Structure formats: structure tokens, C-alpha cells
Amino acid sequence: MTLKNTFKTAIIGLSTHKSRSVLTILGIVIGITAIMLVMALSQGATDLILAQIQGLGSQTIIVRAGAEPKGPSDFASIFTTSLKDREVEALRNPSLVRGVVSVAPNVIGSGTALYAGETKNASMLGTTPDILQALEIYPTHGVFFNDADVAGRASVAVLGYEVKKELFGESDAVGQTVKFADRNFKVIGVFGKVGQIGAFDIDNNIIIPATTANQYILGANHYTVIMVRVESESVVETAADDIRLTLRELHGITDPDKDDFFVATQADLAERVGTITGVLTALLISVAAISLIVGGIGIMNIMLVSVTERTREIGLRKAVGATTANILNQFLFESVILTSTGGVIGIALGAMLSLGMSFALTQFLEIDWGFSFPIAGALIGFGVAAFIGLVFGIYPARQASRKSPIEALRYE
Amino acid sequence: MINKEPIIKVDKLEKVYSDGDVTTPALSGVSFDIHEGEFVAIMGPSGSGKSTLLHILGFLDRPTGGSYELEGSSMDSYDDDELARIRNKKFGFIFQSFNLLPRTSVLDNVKLPLQYSDVPDSKQDRMAKKAIDAVGLTHRIGHESSQLSGGEKQRVAIARALVNDPSVVFADEPTGNLDSKSGGQVMEFIEKLHEDGRTIILITHETYTAEYAQRIINLKDGVIDSDRKVIKRHDGGFRK
Known part of the structure; x- marks a missing residue:
């Protein structure tokens, strides 16, 4: 058959x-x-x-405070204060970190934003103008704060898309004053919808100068994460190595296992x-x-x-x-x-x-x-x-x- | 038929069924020859071993003793697949309970043996239709087997038994489940198969049915009780 x-x-x-x-x-x-x-x-x-992750841009390196988390219960890294202005300055030095273009230190937090009776639970991102280049995003209305605002701890804010929508609806936010964590901030810019970029949900963030955040809101002087942008994708790996060496030398670390920071590239994350x-x-x-x-x-x-x-x-x-x-x-x-x-x-x-x-x-x-x-x-x-x-x-x-x-x- | 070697030659054939410690002899030394073109009826009361004998003659079962030669070759020389191929080429079977495939058309039922043969697909339909025509069921060709009467079912089974143009046809109580009219028709068709030159081996317990044959072998308790020629065969007409 x-x-x-x-x-x-x-x-x-x-x-x-x-x-x-x-x-x-x-x-x-x-x-x-x-x-x-x-x-x-x-x-x-x-x-x-x-x-x-690709939203981060392939030329961006992320430096986090604390050792690389060893597991979900490894909280110690969160409370590390290893990244301060000294470290930021060191990373900005092109003779230490070859190919560095910009260094953006960031702090994060959260709180309630208020405007005319409307409230919104928002995340806070304290940063510097260098973040724009690192994340490749720009305000659609108004402007972003400048280095002078950062140096002067200005109370200015740029709103993420969802925060603006929640507080202001269709009306214009630029020039208005919102209250965040019991402090008044003048809105100078608004982002369009950008979605999640890396660890940042920009749409739900209120973005203020890092110095302002540390001084008036967090009462701290260290950063959560530093974003380093380098001149091209081809130098990302050498720059990441330079960052590790620079920070180790600064912190007197000889054993890489005892690092109090953690460096990641887009390729690592992917x-x-x-x-x-x-x-x-x-x-x-x-x-x-x-x-x-x-x-x-x-x-x-x-x-x-x-x-x-x-x-x-x-x-x-x-x-x-x-x-x-x-x-x-x-x-x-x-x-x-x-x-x-x-x-x-x-x-x-x-x-x-x-x-x-x-x-x-x-x-x-x-x-x-x-x-x-x-x-x-x-x-x-x-x-x-x-x-x-x-x-x-x-x-x-x-x-x-x-x-x-x-x-x-x-x-x- | 007279001067040739017998088509079937059995010598001291034995069959013992064993189930654990219990052994039941069904055949205890049966010997006879059947020549090509003969029409033989095997009779006997139930338990006499006539079905066992038919199964062995039809290559469906193997004996436990004695010898069986088909066309001069011993059954022992064939393995199970070779037995299947010989059944497919040379034998046709007609069973008391028809054994048609349920929910399957008359045509497909009749074609079944051809599907296991080396007949090319293109020829199978034609051969099956010819066989169905021979039993007068062309008008039922597309019906499913369950839609047919008992007599019609057995005629489909006859068509299936002759579709591969077998040299030996085995009929196991073919009229057992039929009324006398249908039974008569079925026996007429079997007689026709015989007239076409085929060897017919018929099992029955009805003397009347047996008298369609030329020769009647009587079995009793697994041995041959009598083996005689039929003096006056039926020439049409059937009653029970």
C-alpha cells in the first residue's frame, strides 16, 4: 500500500x-x-x-552609584553615596575619560505636583542640560534650563507630557507656577510624548536642576546615576573602561569586586x-x-x-x-x-x-x-x-x- | 482437475489452543487434498474444528502440527507478511457477519483488498465496479454499508472477495445471518464463482447449503468423520 x-x-x-x-x-x-x-x-x-534601551542612544554610558546589584534583595547599592560633584568633574576631564562629550549627573525622587487644585503624583528627575544630548530629547514648548540655572539652584521645572496633561489639560503651562514637594517651580518648558527611555519614564516626570533637587528637596549631595555621552559608538567600550579606572583611582579601589559604582553601556543592557x-x-x-x-x-x-x-x-x-x-x-x-x-x-x-x-x-x-x-x-x-x-x-x-x-x- | 497436483494438500493437520495450563485440541490430525476448481463444503457441529480448519486453510492462522501445502509450497516457509500478500493475491473471504467497514461506501469496501495490492490506483475503481456489477449492486455503489439489507451486505462481501480475482474463495457460514431468499441469492453467486473456475471452500452446518458443493467433508471432534462426493447437487432454488 x-x-x-x-x-x-x-x-x-x-x-x-x-x-x-x-x-x-x-x-x-x-x-x-x-x-x-x-x-x-x-x-x-x-x-x-x-x-x-535604544532610546538611550548607543553613545551613552550609564554610571550608577553602588555595586552592581547581586540580587533582588541587595538593597545596599541603593543607599550608596559614592557619586558626588568630585566624580562628575573627574569624568568630564577628557584626559581621564577619552572621547567624553558631556556628563549629566541625575538624582531621582517622587512627590506630588499641584497646580490650581489639580494634583499629580510625579517622579522627579534632577539633572543638568547635558541630559538632553544623552537622551536625545528636547522640549516641544518653551526651553530647558541652562547651566546658570543649575549653578544658581533655580526653581525652574520642565514637565513631562503626562504631568503637563494632568495639571494643565489643553491650556499652556509655560510661564505658570506649579508646586512640587512644597516648593514653587516656574514651568519653563514642556516635553512632548517620549515614552520610556532607559530607566526614565520622562512622560511622568517633573524635571528640575539637580542642584535644586539636592539642596531643597532631597537634602543630599550625591547623585543616583550619571549619564556620560561619548563622541562616537566606537569609543564606548574604551570610555567605559576609562570611567571604571578613573572612579577606582578616585576611590582608592584596587579590587574590581569592591567597586562602589557600576558602569553599563547600551549593549550591556540589551x-x-x-x-x-x-x-x-x-x-x-x-x-x-x-x-x-x-x-x-x-x-x-x-x-x-x-x-x-x-x-x-x-x-x-x-x-x-x-x-x-x-x-x-x-x-x-x-x-x-x-x-x-x-x-x-x-x-x-x-x-x-x-x-x-x-x-x-x-x-x-x-x-x-x-x-x-x-x-x-x-x-x-x-x-x-x-x-x-x-x-x-x-x-x-x-x-x-x-x-x-x-x-x-x-x-x- | 483430475490429472493435476492438488492446489491444497493437508497432512495430519493439528491445532491445539493453549491458554495457560489449559490446552484445548481443535484439530487432531486432519488429512485431505483439494484440487483446483473443486467446490468443497466442510460440515460439522459447533466445536468440531471446522472454523479452525478454514482459518488455517485461509492462511489466517497457523497449525501447531502437521503440514499444509498450497500449490506445492509449505505454509511454514512463509512469514506473516508473506501470508498477508498471498491472502491478498490468491484468496477471497466471505464471513457470516459480513465484516464490512462501517460508514464506508460500497465502492470503498469492495476496493479494500486492492488497496493492499500492487494494482495501480487508476485500475482499482474499474475493477471494483466490475465486481459490484457482478453481484448486481451497481445501483447501490455510493451507499454506505449500514444502509444496505443483510442480503445486500453479503453480496458486497462477495464482490470484495472476487475483486482481486482469487483462485480460492473461503466462505464461513455465508448464509448464517440471512433469510432463505437472500441466502439462496448468495449461494447462487457463490456457485457462479465456482463456475468461473475458482476453488470454493464453504463452511456450513446446514446440509441443504452444503449440497451446493461437489464434496462434503464432515468433521467431528477435530477429525474427519466422513469425506464424500455429493450425488445430487442443487441446481437453483434454495430453502432452509
């Missing part, structure tokens, strides 16, 4: 039990749908985070995100894989029932000339066709669901969530589905093919 005919026979065998066939593949459909969904969503999340989402994706896929195994066992169960129920059919086929291999192939084809069909349905369903979710996220949460059909996921899903049919179909198919024609014909 040709494989084509075996295939046809298997199709006929399945189509005479339509509703059973559909129920049998549900487990596989759900498993493959889940895998597709996980792959599409994790791809979307990775793309989104990477886009934010790699880190890739690792994290990769691990998460693998974890979620392994959960989905369990449902596939359960689905496969379901297929095996139903195939065993089917083999018993069709004992007489098997006997007849053998009596009129079917060989052991003919019967084995017929039942193997049936289970592979079942699971492959389940795989195709699952791929379509998973793609539709993730398309719907990316639409909903973009539409209702205003997250720029891109949809891309995970071709690799689809191929893997289909392959895995067919493979499960093969693995879980072998036992029932062997049972079927081993029946002696006479016992099968006698079966009541």
Missing part, C-alpha cells in the same frame, strides 16, 4: 469519528496556542524593552534584557510544554480506545492482505495527522490571540506593542505537535498492528 493511500485511509478513519477527533486534539491545540502566545508576547516585550526575557520565555514555554505532554497522553488514550473499538476492522484489513506495517502506518498516520492538525489550529489561534492582545495593549494602554508572527514558534510548534503524534501514537499503533487477524475477526 502506498503512503498516499495510507494517508487517505487514515483521513477516512478520522473523518468517520469527527467529533471524537476534534475532542482528541483539544489538548494539543491548547498547548500549541499557549506556546505561540508566550513566544509572540515575549518577543513583543523584548522588542519594547530593547526600544527603550544583552541583559535578552538574557532575562530568554529565561522567562523558556520558563513559560516549559509550562506550556506540560500541557502538550498531557495532550499527547490524551491522544494515546483515545487511540488505544479506538484500536480496541476497531479490532474487527483491523482483522478484516489483515485478512484481505494488510501487512503488520500497513496497519502500523495507518494508525501512526492517524495520530500524526491529529496532532499536526491540532498544531496548525493552535498556531492560527495563538497568532490571532497575540495579534488581539497587541492591538488591545496599543489601543487601550497606549503601549507601543508591536506584533510579529513568530515564524520560529510556528515551525517549532508544528514540529513538536507532529512529533508528539509520532511518540504517543507508536504504542497504540503497535498494539493495532500486532493483532492476529483471526483473533481480531472473532472479537465481539
